[in-house]
Amino acid sequence: MTASRAAAPRPAVVAAVGTVAAAGLVFLGARAMLVRQAAVARRRIGKPFDGDDAVDSDRVWGARFEGRPLELVVLGDSIAAGLGAERRKDTLGARLAKGLARAQRRRVRLRTAAVVGAESSMLAAQIDGLPDDYRPDVAVIVVGGNDVTHRVSVSTSVGHLDEAVGRLQDLGAAVVVGTCPDLGSLRPVPQPLRALGARLSRQLADAQAEVVARRGARAVSLRRAVGPFFVTQPEEMFSLDRFHPSALGYRRTAEALLPAVRAALAEAKAAAKADARSAKADVKAAAQPTLAPSA
Numbered sequence: 001m002t003a004s005r006a007a008a009p010r011p012a013v014v015a016a017v018g019t020v021a022a023a024g025l026v027f028l029g030a031r032a033m034l035v036r037q038a039a040v041a042r043r044r045i046g047k048p049f050d051g052d053d054a055v056d057s058d059r060v061w062g063a064r065f066e067g068r069p070l071e072l073v074v075l076g077d078s079i080a081a082g083l084g085a086e087r088r089k090d091t092l093g094a095r096l097a098k099g100l101a102r103a104q105r106r107r108v109r110l111r112t113a114a115v116v117g118a119e120s121s122m123l124a125a126q127i128d129g130l131p132d133d134y135r136p137d138v139a140v141i142v143v144g145g146n147d148v149t150h151r152v153s154v155s156t157s158v159g160h161l162d163e164a165v166g167r168l169q170d171l172g173a174a175v176v177v178g179t180c181p182d183l184g185s186l187r188p189v190p191q192p193l194r195a196l197g198a199r200l201s202r203q204l205a206d207a208q209a210e211v212v213a214r215r216g217a218r219a220v221s222l223r224r225a226v227g228p229f230f231v232t233q234p235e236e237m238f239s240l241d242r243f244h245p246s247a248l249g250y251r252r253t254a255e256a257l258l259p260a261v262r263a264a265l266a267e268a269k270a271a272a273k274a275d276a277r278s279a280k281a282d283v284k285a286a287a288q289p290t291l292a293p294s295a
C-alpha cells in the first residue's frame with residue numbers, strides 16, 4: 001500500500017509537467033509564427049535597389065568656404081551609409097556635412113566608413129579601415145538595427161559600441177551616436193513581430209545611450225527625435241523598400257543629429273583651448289628663474 005502510494009504521481013507534479021509542456025508548445029508555436037512573419041516582411045520589402053551599395057557621397061562639402069576642412073567620418077550600418085537615397089547630396093553623411101559646413105562656415109570633408117548590413121561588431125573593422133594618419137574632428141555612428149534583427153544580445157552589442165567610441169576618441173574625434181531607430185515603425189513587418197522589434201530596439205537604444213554617456217560622448221535618441229515622423233508619414237519618410245529612409249527621412253535624421261554634432265565640436269574646441277593655456281602656463285612657470293636659498 002505504501003509502495004503503491006509512493007509510485008503514484010502527485011497531482012501537483014502532473015499539473016507542473018502539463019504547464020511546462022503547454023508553455024513549450026506555446027513557445028514553439030510563437031517562434032514558428034515569428035519566423036513566418038519575418039519571411040513575409042522580407043517578401044514585402046524585397047530588393048528594390050540595384051545591389052546593396054549606397055550612393056558615394058564622400059567629398060568636400062561647402063567648397064565656398066575657406067580654411068582647413070573639418071574631417072567628418074560616419075560609421076555604422078545602412079542608415080549611416082545612406083542606402084535609399086538616390087542622390088549623393090541626400091545621404092545622411094552628405095546632409096550632416098552640408099549642415100555642419102553652413103553652421104561652422106567651414107568646408108567639411110566627408111568620409112563614409114559605414115557598411116550596408118553592418119552590426120555593431122563590425123565597427124572595429126570600419127575603424128581599422130581608416131588610413132593610419134587619419135584624424136577625424138568628429139565621428140557620427142548610427143548602428144543597432146541589424147543587431148536586433150540578427151538577435152545579438154544587448155550586452156554584446158553595446159560592448160562593441162563602447163570599444164568603438166573609445167577608439168575614435170583616442171584618435172581625437174568628438175563622437176556622436178544616433179541610437180538604434182524604432183523598428184516598430186516598419187509597416188511591412190506584421191504584428192506581433194513589429195511590436196517585438198519595437199521593444200527590442202528600445203532596449204538596445206537605452207543601453208547604447210548609457211554606454212555612450214559613460215564615455216563622455218553624446219547620444220541622440222532617433223526613436224524620440226525622428227521616430228514619430230516615420231510612424232505618421234511613412235510614405236514620405238521611407239524609401240522605395242519601405243525600410244530605409246528616403247531623402248526626407250535622411251534630412252530629418254541629420255537635423256536631429258546636427259545640434260549634438262555642433263555641441264560636441266564646440267566642447268572639443270573649448271577643451272583644446274584650455275589644454276593650450278595650461279601648457280603655456282607650464283612653460284612660463286618652468287622658465288622662471290629659481291631663487292637660491294639664502295645662507
